[in-house]
Amino acid sequence: MQTPLLETHSISKSFGFPALLNVDIQVNHGERFGLIGPNGSGKTTFINVITGVLRADEGGVLFDGKDITSMQCYRRARLGIARTFQIPKPFISLSILDNVTIPLKFGAYKEGSKTRLEEEALKILQLIGIESKAYETPEDLTQIEMRKLELARALALKPKFLLLDEVMAGLSSSEVDDILAILRNLNDQGITILMIEHIMRAVMSFCQRIAVLNAGIKIAEGGPEEILNHKEVEKAYLGE
Ligand SMILES: Nc1ncnc2c1ncn2[C@@H]1O[C@H](COP(=O)(O)OP(=O)(O)OP(=O)(O)O)[C@@H](O)[C@H]1O
Ligand SMILES: [Mg+2]
Structure with a gap:
Protein backbone atom coordinates (compact mmCIF):
# COMPACT_ATOMS: atom_id res chain seq x y z
CA MET A 1 0.00 0.00 0.00
CA ILE A 81 2.21 22.05 2.54
CA ALA A 82 0.12 25.18 2.00
CA ARG A 83 -2.84 26.58 3.90
CA THR A 84 -5.42 29.30 3.72
CA PHE A 85 -6.35 31.37 6.76
CA GLN A 86 -9.82 31.52 8.27
CA ILE A 87 -9.43 35.31 8.14
CA PRO A 88 -7.58 36.23 4.91
CA LYS A 89 -4.47 38.30 5.55
CA PRO A 90 -3.21 39.64 2.23
CA PHE A 91 -0.56 42.38 1.99
CA ILE A 92 -3.08 45.21 1.76
CA SER A 93 -0.83 47.85 0.24
CA LEU A 94 0.42 45.57 -2.57
CA SER A 95 -1.24 44.68 -5.85
CA ILE A 96 -3.04 41.36 -6.20
CA LEU A 97 -0.25 40.30 -8.55
CA ASP A 98 2.45 41.05 -5.98
CA ASN A 99 0.47 39.24 -3.33
CA VAL A 100 1.12 36.15 -5.44
CA THR A 101 4.67 36.88 -6.66
CA ILE A 102 5.92 37.12 -3.06
CA PRO A 103 4.96 33.58 -2.06
CA LEU A 104 6.11 32.40 -5.51
CA LYS A 105 9.53 33.84 -4.88
CA PHE A 106 9.60 32.27 -1.45
CA GLY A 107 8.64 28.86 -2.75
CA ALA A 108 9.07 27.44 -6.20
CA TYR A 109 10.74 30.34 -8.05
CA LYS A 110 13.53 31.53 -5.79
CA GLU A 111 15.81 32.21 -8.75
CA GLY A 112 13.17 33.54 -11.15
CA SER A 113 13.42 36.95 -12.82
CA LYS A 114 10.72 39.55 -12.10
CA THR A 115 9.08 38.92 -15.50
CA ARG A 116 9.10 35.18 -14.98
CA LEU A 117 7.54 35.56 -11.51
CA GLU A 118 4.83 37.86 -12.84
CA GLU A 119 4.01 35.48 -15.70
CA GLU A 120 3.67 32.65 -13.25
CA ALA A 121 1.57 34.75 -10.85
CA LEU A 122 -0.76 35.72 -13.72
CA LYS A 123 -1.19 32.04 -14.60
CA ILE A 124 -2.29 31.33 -11.04
CA LEU A 125 -4.69 34.28 -11.01
CA GLN A 126 -6.11 33.01 -14.31
CA LEU A 127 -6.58 29.53 -12.92
CA ILE A 128 -8.49 31.01 -9.98
CA GLY A 129 -10.39 33.51 -12.13
CA ILE A 130 -9.21 36.88 -10.74
CA GLU A 131 -6.63 37.86 -13.37
CA SER A 132 -8.68 40.95 -14.25
CA LYS A 133 -7.88 42.28 -10.76
CA ALA A 134 -4.13 41.72 -11.01
CA TYR A 135 -3.20 45.39 -10.78
CA GLU A 136 -5.70 46.36 -8.11
CA THR A 137 -5.21 46.07 -4.36
CA PRO A 138 -7.01 43.76 -1.91
CA GLU A 139 -9.32 46.54 -0.74
CA ASP A 140 -10.85 46.58 -4.26
CA LEU A 141 -11.90 42.95 -3.95
CA THR A 142 -15.34 41.53 -3.16
CA GLN A 143 -15.59 38.87 -0.48
CA ILE A 144 -15.41 35.96 -2.93
CA GLU A 145 -12.48 37.55 -4.78
CA MET A 146 -10.72 37.90 -1.43
CA ARG A 147 -11.18 34.16 -0.84
CA LYS A 148 -9.86 33.48 -4.31
CA LEU A 149 -6.80 35.59 -3.59
CA GLU A 150 -6.26 33.59 -0.40
CA LEU A 151 -6.37 30.43 -2.55
CA ALA A 152 -4.03 31.94 -5.15
CA ARG A 153 -1.49 32.82 -2.48
CA ALA A 154 -1.54 29.26 -1.18
CA LEU A 155 -1.18 27.90 -4.74
CA ALA A 156 1.90 30.05 -5.27
CA LEU A 157 3.72 27.58 -3.02
CA LYS A 158 3.03 24.89 -5.65
CA PRO A 159 1.55 22.71 -2.94
N1 LIG B 1 -3.30 29.99 20.58
C1 LIG B 1 -4.28 29.63 21.42
N2 LIG B 1 -4.21 29.88 22.75
C2 LIG B 1 -5.20 29.50 23.60
N3 LIG B 1 -6.31 28.88 23.20
C3 LIG B 1 -6.45 28.62 21.90
C4 LIG B 1 -5.46 28.98 20.93
N4 LIG B 1 -5.87 28.58 19.69
C5 LIG B 1 -7.07 28.01 19.89
N5 LIG B 1 -7.43 28.02 21.19
C6 LIG B 1 -8.64 27.43 21.77
O1 LIG B 1 -8.61 26.04 21.44
C7 LIG B 1 -9.93 25.57 21.10
C8 LIG B 1 -9.90 25.05 19.67
O2 LIG B 1 -9.76 26.17 18.80
P1 LIG B 1 -9.74 26.05 17.23
O3 LIG B 1 -9.48 27.42 16.71
O4 LIG B 1 -8.79 24.98 16.84
O5 LIG B 1 -11.24 25.59 16.94
P2 LIG B 1 -11.98 25.41 15.54
O6 LIG B 1 -12.51 24.00 15.51
O7 LIG B 1 -11.13 25.86 14.42
O8 LIG B 1 -13.24 26.39 15.73
P3 LIG B 1 -14.02 27.31 14.65
O9 LIG B 1 -14.98 26.38 13.93
O10 LIG B 1 -14.77 28.28 15.51
O11 LIG B 1 -13.03 27.95 13.75
C9 LIG B 1 -10.86 26.74 21.32
O12 LIG B 1 -11.39 26.65 22.61
C10 LIG B 1 -9.94 27.96 21.19
O13 LIG B 1 -10.43 29.04 21.93
MG1 LIG C 1 -11.23 27.40 13.09
Whole structure:
Protein backbone atom coordinates (compact mmCIF):
# COMPACT_ATOMS: atom_id res chain seq x y z
CA MET A 1 0.00 0.00 0.00
CA GLN A 2 1.20 3.53 -0.79
CA THR A 3 2.42 5.68 2.12
CA PRO A 4 -0.28 8.22 3.04
CA LEU A 5 0.51 11.84 2.21
CA LEU A 6 -0.27 12.90 5.78
CA GLU A 7 -0.26 10.78 8.90
CA THR A 8 -0.70 12.08 12.40
CA HIS A 9 0.07 9.73 15.24
CA SER A 10 -1.84 10.49 18.38
CA ILE A 11 -1.21 14.23 18.36
CA SER A 12 -2.24 16.25 21.39
CA LYS A 13 -2.18 19.98 22.01
CA SER A 14 -3.21 21.64 25.24
CA PHE A 15 -3.96 25.30 25.98
CA GLY A 16 -4.60 24.46 29.61
CA PHE A 17 -7.40 22.24 28.29
CA PRO A 18 -7.05 19.69 25.51
CA ALA A 19 -7.58 21.41 22.13
CA LEU A 20 -6.49 18.17 20.42
CA LEU A 21 -6.33 14.82 22.17
CA ASN A 22 -4.64 11.77 20.64
CA VAL A 23 -5.76 12.59 17.13
CA ASP A 24 -4.89 10.05 14.42
CA ILE A 25 -5.63 11.15 10.88
CA GLN A 26 -4.41 9.79 7.57
CA VAL A 27 -4.92 11.55 4.27
CA ASN A 28 -4.02 9.67 1.12
CA HIS A 29 -2.33 11.04 -2.00
CA GLY A 30 -4.86 12.77 -4.21
CA GLU A 31 -7.64 12.56 -1.66
CA ARG A 32 -10.34 15.13 -0.87
CA PHE A 33 -10.57 14.92 2.89
CA GLY A 34 -12.96 16.83 5.15
CA LEU A 35 -12.42 17.88 8.75
CA ILE A 36 -15.55 19.06 10.52
CA GLY A 37 -16.72 19.70 14.06
CA PRO A 38 -18.52 22.31 16.15
CA ASN A 39 -16.90 25.71 16.89
CA GLY A 40 -13.82 25.36 19.07
CA SER A 41 -13.42 21.64 18.40
CA GLY A 42 -9.77 21.96 17.35
CA LYS A 43 -9.92 22.15 13.54
CA THR A 44 -7.76 25.25 13.09
CA THR A 45 -5.42 23.99 15.81
CA PHE A 46 -5.02 20.82 13.73
CA ILE A 47 -3.99 22.89 10.68
CA ASN A 48 -1.62 24.89 12.86
CA VAL A 49 0.05 21.72 14.10
CA ILE A 50 0.38 20.29 10.57
CA THR A 51 1.84 23.51 9.13
CA GLY A 52 4.16 24.05 12.10
CA VAL A 53 2.60 27.26 13.42
CA LEU A 54 2.11 25.32 16.65
CA ARG A 55 4.02 22.31 17.93
CA ALA A 56 2.05 19.36 19.22
CA ASP A 57 2.71 18.56 22.87
CA GLU A 58 2.71 14.89 22.04
CA GLY A 59 2.48 12.67 18.99
CA GLY A 60 4.02 12.76 15.54
CA VAL A 61 3.33 14.17 12.10
CA LEU A 62 4.54 12.39 8.96
CA PHE A 63 4.36 13.99 5.52
CA ASP A 64 4.85 11.61 2.64
CA GLY A 65 6.52 9.24 5.08
CA LYS A 66 8.92 11.86 6.42
CA ASP A 67 8.83 12.86 10.09
CA ILE A 68 8.10 16.60 10.16
CA THR A 69 6.99 16.82 13.80
CA SER A 70 9.73 19.31 14.75
CA MET A 71 10.31 20.90 11.36
CA GLN A 72 10.05 24.67 11.03
CA CYS A 73 7.07 26.20 9.27
CA TYR A 74 8.88 27.53 6.21
CA ARG A 75 10.51 24.17 5.54
CA ARG A 76 7.13 22.44 5.67
CA ALA A 77 5.85 25.03 3.19
CA ARG A 78 8.74 24.20 0.86
CA LEU A 79 7.89 20.50 1.13
CA GLY A 80 4.52 21.37 -0.39
CA ILE A 81 2.21 22.05 2.54
CA ALA A 82 0.12 25.18 2.00
CA ARG A 83 -2.84 26.58 3.90
CA THR A 84 -5.42 29.30 3.72
CA PHE A 85 -6.35 31.37 6.76
CA GLN A 86 -9.82 31.52 8.27
CA ILE A 87 -9.43 35.31 8.14
CA PRO A 88 -7.58 36.23 4.91
CA LYS A 89 -4.47 38.30 5.55
CA PRO A 90 -3.21 39.64 2.23
CA PHE A 91 -0.56 42.38 1.99
CA ILE A 92 -3.08 45.21 1.76
CA SER A 93 -0.83 47.85 0.24
CA LEU A 94 0.42 45.57 -2.57
CA SER A 95 -1.24 44.68 -5.85
CA ILE A 96 -3.04 41.36 -6.20
CA LEU A 97 -0.25 40.30 -8.55
CA ASP A 98 2.45 41.05 -5.98
CA ASN A 99 0.47 39.24 -3.33
CA VAL A 100 1.12 36.15 -5.44
CA THR A 101 4.67 36.88 -6.66
CA ILE A 102 5.92 37.12 -3.06
CA PRO A 103 4.96 33.58 -2.06
CA LEU A 104 6.11 32.40 -5.51
CA LYS A 105 9.53 33.84 -4.88
CA PHE A 106 9.60 32.27 -1.45
CA GLY A 107 8.64 28.86 -2.75
CA ALA A 108 9.07 27.44 -6.20
CA TYR A 109 10.74 30.34 -8.05
CA LYS A 110 13.53 31.53 -5.79
CA GLU A 111 15.81 32.21 -8.75
CA GLY A 112 13.17 33.54 -11.15
CA SER A 113 13.42 36.95 -12.82
CA LYS A 114 10.72 39.55 -12.10
CA THR A 115 9.08 38.92 -15.50
CA ARG A 116 9.10 35.18 -14.98
CA LEU A 117 7.54 35.56 -11.51
CA GLU A 118 4.83 37.86 -12.84
CA GLU A 119 4.01 35.48 -15.70
CA GLU A 120 3.67 32.65 -13.25
CA ALA A 121 1.57 34.75 -10.85
CA LEU A 122 -0.76 35.72 -13.72
CA LYS A 123 -1.19 32.04 -14.60
CA ILE A 124 -2.29 31.33 -11.04
CA LEU A 125 -4.69 34.28 -11.01
CA GLN A 126 -6.11 33.01 -14.31
CA LEU A 127 -6.58 29.53 -12.92
CA ILE A 128 -8.49 31.01 -9.98
CA GLY A 129 -10.39 33.51 -12.13
CA ILE A 130 -9.21 36.88 -10.74
CA GLU A 131 -6.63 37.86 -13.37
CA SER A 132 -8.68 40.95 -14.25
CA LYS A 133 -7.88 42.28 -10.76
CA ALA A 134 -4.13 41.72 -11.01
CA TYR A 135 -3.20 45.39 -10.78
CA GLU A 136 -5.70 46.36 -8.11
CA THR A 137 -5.21 46.07 -4.36
CA PRO A 138 -7.01 43.76 -1.91
CA GLU A 139 -9.32 46.54 -0.74
CA ASP A 140 -10.85 46.58 -4.26
CA LEU A 141 -11.90 42.95 -3.95
CA THR A 142 -15.34 41.53 -3.16
CA GLN A 143 -15.59 38.87 -0.48
CA ILE A 144 -15.41 35.96 -2.93
CA GLU A 145 -12.48 37.55 -4.78
CA MET A 146 -10.72 37.90 -1.43
CA ARG A 147 -11.18 34.16 -0.84
CA LYS A 148 -9.86 33.48 -4.31
CA LEU A 149 -6.80 35.59 -3.59
CA GLU A 150 -6.26 33.59 -0.40
CA LEU A 151 -6.37 30.43 -2.55
CA ALA A 152 -4.03 31.94 -5.15
CA ARG A 153 -1.49 32.82 -2.48
CA ALA A 154 -1.54 29.26 -1.18
CA LEU A 155 -1.18 27.90 -4.74
CA ALA A 156 1.90 30.05 -5.27
CA LEU A 157 3.72 27.58 -3.02
CA LYS A 158 3.03 24.89 -5.65
CA PRO A 159 1.55 22.71 -2.94
CA LYS A 160 1.10 18.95 -2.90
CA PHE A 161 -1.21 19.36 0.06
CA LEU A 162 -3.64 22.24 0.46
CA LEU A 163 -5.32 22.84 3.82
CA LEU A 164 -8.41 25.03 3.56
CA ASP A 165 -9.71 26.73 6.69
CA GLU A 166 -13.32 27.70 5.98
CA VAL A 167 -12.53 29.15 2.59
CA MET A 168 -16.25 29.35 1.74
CA ALA A 169 -17.64 30.85 4.96
CA GLY A 170 -20.14 33.63 4.33
CA LEU A 171 -20.39 33.05 0.57
CA SER A 172 -23.67 32.66 -1.31
CA SER A 173 -24.72 29.29 -2.62
CA SER A 174 -23.60 30.05 -6.20
CA GLU A 175 -20.28 31.43 -4.92
CA VAL A 176 -19.77 28.20 -2.96
CA ASP A 177 -20.32 26.30 -6.22
CA ASP A 178 -17.82 28.56 -7.95
CA ILE A 179 -15.15 27.79 -5.32
CA LEU A 180 -15.98 24.06 -5.35
CA ALA A 181 -15.43 23.95 -9.13
CA ILE A 182 -12.01 25.57 -8.68
CA LEU A 183 -11.12 23.11 -5.93
CA ARG A 184 -12.20 20.12 -8.06
CA ASN A 185 -9.97 21.38 -10.82
CA LEU A 186 -7.01 21.68 -8.41
CA ASN A 187 -7.68 18.19 -7.10
CA ASP A 188 -7.83 16.86 -10.69
CA GLN A 189 -4.39 18.36 -11.17
CA GLY A 190 -3.12 16.18 -8.35
CA ILE A 191 -3.36 18.45 -5.29
CA THR A 192 -4.50 16.65 -2.16
CA ILE A 193 -7.03 18.73 -0.25
CA LEU A 194 -8.02 18.90 3.40
CA MET A 195 -11.17 20.96 3.75
CA ILE A 196 -12.36 22.46 7.02
CA GLU A 197 -15.84 23.77 6.46
CA HIS A 198 -19.10 24.43 8.28
CA ILE A 199 -21.12 24.41 5.04
CA MET A 200 -22.27 20.81 5.11
CA ARG A 201 -23.47 20.74 1.52
CA ALA A 202 -19.98 21.69 0.38
CA VAL A 203 -18.15 19.16 2.56
CA MET A 204 -20.54 16.32 1.81
CA SER A 205 -20.43 16.81 -1.95
CA PHE A 206 -16.70 17.48 -2.20
CA CYS A 207 -15.04 15.12 0.26
CA GLN A 208 -14.44 11.42 -0.18
CA ARG A 209 -13.75 10.89 3.52
CA ILE A 210 -14.51 13.04 6.52
CA ALA A 211 -13.24 13.10 10.10
CA VAL A 212 -15.19 14.74 12.90
CA LEU A 213 -13.64 16.48 15.89
CA ASN A 214 -15.49 17.29 19.07
CA ALA A 215 -13.68 19.02 21.94
CA GLY A 216 -10.35 17.94 20.46
CA ILE A 217 -11.28 14.28 20.10
CA LYS A 218 -11.88 12.50 16.79
CA ILE A 219 -15.33 11.02 17.27
CA ALA A 220 -15.97 9.69 13.78
CA GLU A 221 -14.44 9.09 10.38
CA GLY A 222 -15.92 7.75 7.19
CA GLY A 223 -17.63 8.53 3.90
CA PRO A 224 -20.22 11.36 3.71
CA GLU A 225 -23.20 8.98 4.12
CA GLU A 226 -21.70 7.35 7.16
CA ILE A 227 -20.96 10.70 8.81
CA LEU A 228 -24.44 12.06 8.10
CA ASN A 229 -25.97 9.05 9.83
CA HIS A 230 -23.56 8.89 12.75
CA LYS A 231 -25.26 9.17 16.14
CA GLU A 232 -22.29 10.71 17.96
CA VAL A 233 -21.85 13.33 15.25
CA GLU A 234 -25.49 14.29 15.50
CA LYS A 235 -25.13 14.56 19.28
CA ALA A 236 -21.98 16.73 18.97
CA TYR A 237 -23.80 19.19 16.72
CA LEU A 238 -27.28 19.15 18.21
CA GLY A 239 -26.75 18.07 21.81
CA GLU A 240 -28.47 15.15 23.58
N1 LIG B 1 -3.30 29.99 20.58
C1 LIG B 1 -4.28 29.63 21.42
N2 LIG B 1 -4.21 29.88 22.75
C2 LIG B 1 -5.20 29.50 23.60
N3 LIG B 1 -6.31 28.88 23.20
C3 LIG B 1 -6.45 28.62 21.90
C4 LIG B 1 -5.46 28.98 20.93
N4 LIG B 1 -5.87 28.58 19.69
C5 LIG B 1 -7.07 28.01 19.89
N5 LIG B 1 -7.43 28.02 21.19
C6 LIG B 1 -8.64 27.43 21.77
O1 LIG B 1 -8.61 26.04 21.44
C7 LIG B 1 -9.93 25.57 21.10
C8 LIG B 1 -9.90 25.05 19.67
O2 LIG B 1 -9.76 26.17 18.80
P1 LIG B 1 -9.74 26.05 17.23
O3 LIG B 1 -9.48 27.42 16.71
O4 LIG B 1 -8.79 24.98 16.84
O5 LIG B 1 -11.24 25.59 16.94
P2 LIG B 1 -11.98 25.41 15.54
O6 LIG B 1 -12.51 24.00 15.51
O7 LIG B 1 -11.13 25.86 14.42
O8 LIG B 1 -13.24 26.39 15.73
P3 LIG B 1 -14.02 27.31 14.65
O9 LIG B 1 -14.98 26.38 13.93
O10 LIG B 1 -14.77 28.28 15.51
O11 LIG B 1 -13.03 27.95 13.75
C9 LIG B 1 -10.86 26.74 21.32
O12 LIG B 1 -11.39 26.65 22.61
C10 LIG B 1 -9.94 27.96 21.19
O13 LIG B 1 -10.43 29.04 21.93
MG1 LIG C 1 -11.23 27.40 13.09
